[in-house]
Amino acid sequence: MKKGCPFGSHRVIEPKGLLPQAANKIDNSTEIYSNEILIDVLTLNIDSASFTQIKESCKNDAEKVKERIIEIVNDKGKMQNPVTGSGGMLIGIVEKIGSEFPHKDLKVGDKIATLVSLSGTPLKINKIKKINLENEQVDIQGKAILFESAIYAILPTDIPEKLALSALDVAGAPAQTSKLVKKGDTVCIIGGGGKSGILCSYQAMKNTREKGKVIVAEHSVENAKRIKELNLADELIIADATKPLEVYQKVLEKNNGKLCDVTINNVNVPNTEMSSILITKDSGIVYFFSMATSFTKAALGAEGVGKDLTMIIGNGYTKGHADLTLQILRESSEIRNLFEKLYA
């Protein structure tokens, strides 16, 4: 068996020199290199933006959606929507493990979810068995390859699959919160009522005790109410995060005129950089998990108000992120019930 590039560049067909995610076409042959694994795929969880685009272009006809998915995968060797650029995740059973695959925790027969995007994962579909137009899940007969650098989670037996997946999708956020937030800190979670926000709020409450304070800023009264009922904040603010002065004044009110040590941004709309920057104290940290963050708005915004902050780009991965996130679902039956109702 030959050894491949740790990042999978040996499977790039064109253009050469790029990594699989950026490539147009990759090699999906099922013979593995010594540092790869082969997965017998059960279900694709297509990224929501991608699935919506395909459904619309196929006028909600399930058979046409199936054909389109097969066409994309045959063409590119991976399930990357050419319009949205996005992929999704998959669930499958480990079928083969190359002798030089470095993660020795994995065994043939393990059921795993991949935590790298389908947009960079070699995939071959033999047959689509079932498609659910509502929940973006596609059951298939097919194979996928994971590279040495790819990340995955062995699915737990005590948490239903869909529930585990919905939480794993945002696992980076609570895990980074845990790394950044210390005992005694004042933390603000902007967009704390959403999926990633709830997990971050839980983790921040845990890490800041006994002396710290967690402030959740939410947009809708409804989501704020939920946070209160779940006891996931010391203070609640209802505000529009695109209005920096409004958020700033409300945070000062709730925090005796003081700013925050750490701010976590979990919103799903643009133009919330300035709120995050204003409410954070000098030498504090802003963690931007939101993919709607603009690099230049953050960089120029902080300079514009003379703020000496560390602003972190929300990496979706950090060591142990899957375990930490699943553990929250085990520890908090309230969050587990809520996630089951909302996302599973």
Added chain:
Amino acid sequence: MKKGCPFGSHRVIEPKGLLPQAANKIDNSTEIYSNEILIDVLTLNIDSASFTQIKESCKNDAEKVKERIIEIVNDKGKMQNPVTGSGGMLIGIVEKIGSEFPHKDLKVGDKIATLVSLSGTPLKINKIKKINLENEQVDIQGKAILFESAIYAILPTDIPEKLALSALDVAGAPAQTSKLVKKGDTVCIIGGGGKSGILCSYQAMKNTREKGKVIVAEHSVENAKRIKELNLADELIIADATKPLEVYQKVLEKNNGKLCDVTINNVNVPNTEMSSILITKDSGIVYFFSMATSFTKAALGAEGVGKDLTMIIGNGYTKGHADLTLQILRESSEIRNLFEKLYA
């Protein structure tokens, strides 16, 4: 005297609720609030993108350029090019200091450069005295206001103004390098041959001694040669930073198969996120100073290759950045001479 908002929102005319930089029109009246200062302006250094746009739209006619600048400032109360959105910096003499302005180092009569963008600075022009179509400098008779949160540097007497300004423009980069790089670290400076890159390389050489290593990755043979002559790197790589695998392999070659502790990205072109991520070791730091950085490419890129990195958005400001940067020009006559030749 009334006290204004620390960020200047009291001078926003419309739309209300935004900060001065994001606003369409701000109040440029020269009566100051108690936490503001009034500057007697000498010279505007118009941002290069803005000046080029104005010159082109005025067909290089100096009189027309003057009129256009006056028109913009009368209209918006600040020198923000409506097409490019950008501003620039100014040089002037401190004329009045409000009693509640917090920085007590400043005296009436000090000559300062503002280090926040003109795009958020109240400005009134009485007369344009001289315009230089080559170097983007506009000598005026006029007044500007700085808010409590604004940053500025008192101009040194031992360094010519233009030279000081050219270095202050990128002062955040070497100052952040100094905060992030420790003795013994292996550091790669991508785009190390440019203006900010040279300052970062100098600072990294200083901070890593005796045991560390500085690798400079440059695009052109010419810039690389300069770095070698200035002794600003332990190792030099000539590579295209938009080609991640090329950069990755060359770094491994120069560093005994090992990755870097800290990577500083100073290029001025897009699509260099992946190179920066690949060459940095797990738990290492990537500092993106380049404004061409894409937030999503960095976040998804790191996840895609399972890298547990801290990725930092290059804030243009950090405490002491102006002093540190001017100090480099004092310490290194080679860099000073080069900057004088290239940028002053």
